[in-house]
Amino acid sequence: MHAQTFRKDIPKQAQSSPADQKPDVHIILFDSVSHSQFIRSMPKTSHFLKEFYESISFRYLNKIGLNSRPNGHALLMGKSVFPIAESPVSRGYKTDYPNESWCEEYLDEDQFIGYRFQDAGYISMMSEDWAYGVFNWPNCWGFNHKPVDHYMRPFQIRVEGYYDQSPDMASKVYNGTCHEEFHHQMEYLKDFLRVYPDIPKFSITWMSYLAHNDANGLFHSDDYFYNFFKDYKDKVRF
Structure with a gap:
């Protein structure tokens, strides 16, 4: 079992846009990994x-919540799931989602x-390695309809038996x-x-x-990602 990216019909917005003026934007996120x-x-x-990419570190970019959920909403939605208490370093903020609408509405x-x-x-x-x-x-x-043109979520749902369809599929795949x-995610990105x-x-x-439950889990992947960025440098639009 595997996931693939096949070229779709180009959206009208992309057809009418001066593509040579727009750089690619790729968010590659290692959950639970600090900058240091x-x-x-x-x-x-x-x-x-x-x-070789002239990357810039955003130092002192702090999280606003306990775990990935509130921080993911802040990063990808620009909103706060939970209120932020007033403190010496914050004037305090209300939640952007009344009545838990961040969870109980599409x-x-x-x-x-x-x-x-x-x-x-x-x-x-968009791809995530965890079905939830x-x-x-x-x-x-979550989303009622896929939020992107190419969405890897069906692969994760099938592999992890999210709806109890294939409880042993993960062992067969991994x-x-x-x-x-x-x-699998990176192969999906390479196809893209x-x-x-x-x-x-x-x-x-x-x-x-990769590193959520093990602080040492990231070390062994250094060579892989080094080679990925080296091999695909010419395929990324700057």
Whole structure:
């Protein structure tokens, strides 16, 4: 079982936009990894990004909640799930979602960042390695319709038996295959880069299993991501 990206009909916004003026935007997110931990765990990748991608570190960019859910909403929706208490470093903020509407209503009409890029003429993609995901955990509605042009969520739902259809599928896909969860995501991203060389692209690749439960889980992937950024540098639009 695998996931693939096939080229779709180009959206009208992308057809009518001056594509050569728009850079690609790719969010590759390692869940539960701090800036300092990334530098310690992935020195080759960090160095390559600085030297050849001219990457910039956003120091002191702080989280606003306990776990990935409130921080994911802040990052991808620009909204606060929970109120932020007044403190010496904050004047305090109310929640942007009254009556827990962030969980008990569909998010299709919300200000998801992927929608903004689609409106600007980008082709879009999103993948998460966990079937629940940032917008669905623990039992939230999430999106009623797929929020991007290419959505890897059906793969995760099938693999993890999200609806109790295939409780042993994960072991068949991952065990003894030399492929971790993030490998499938990155292959999906590589496909996405290959099939749209002429269109500005926006993607979110959110990896939870790699380091969420193990602070040492990131080290072994340094060579993989170093090689990815090196091999695909010419396929990313700057």
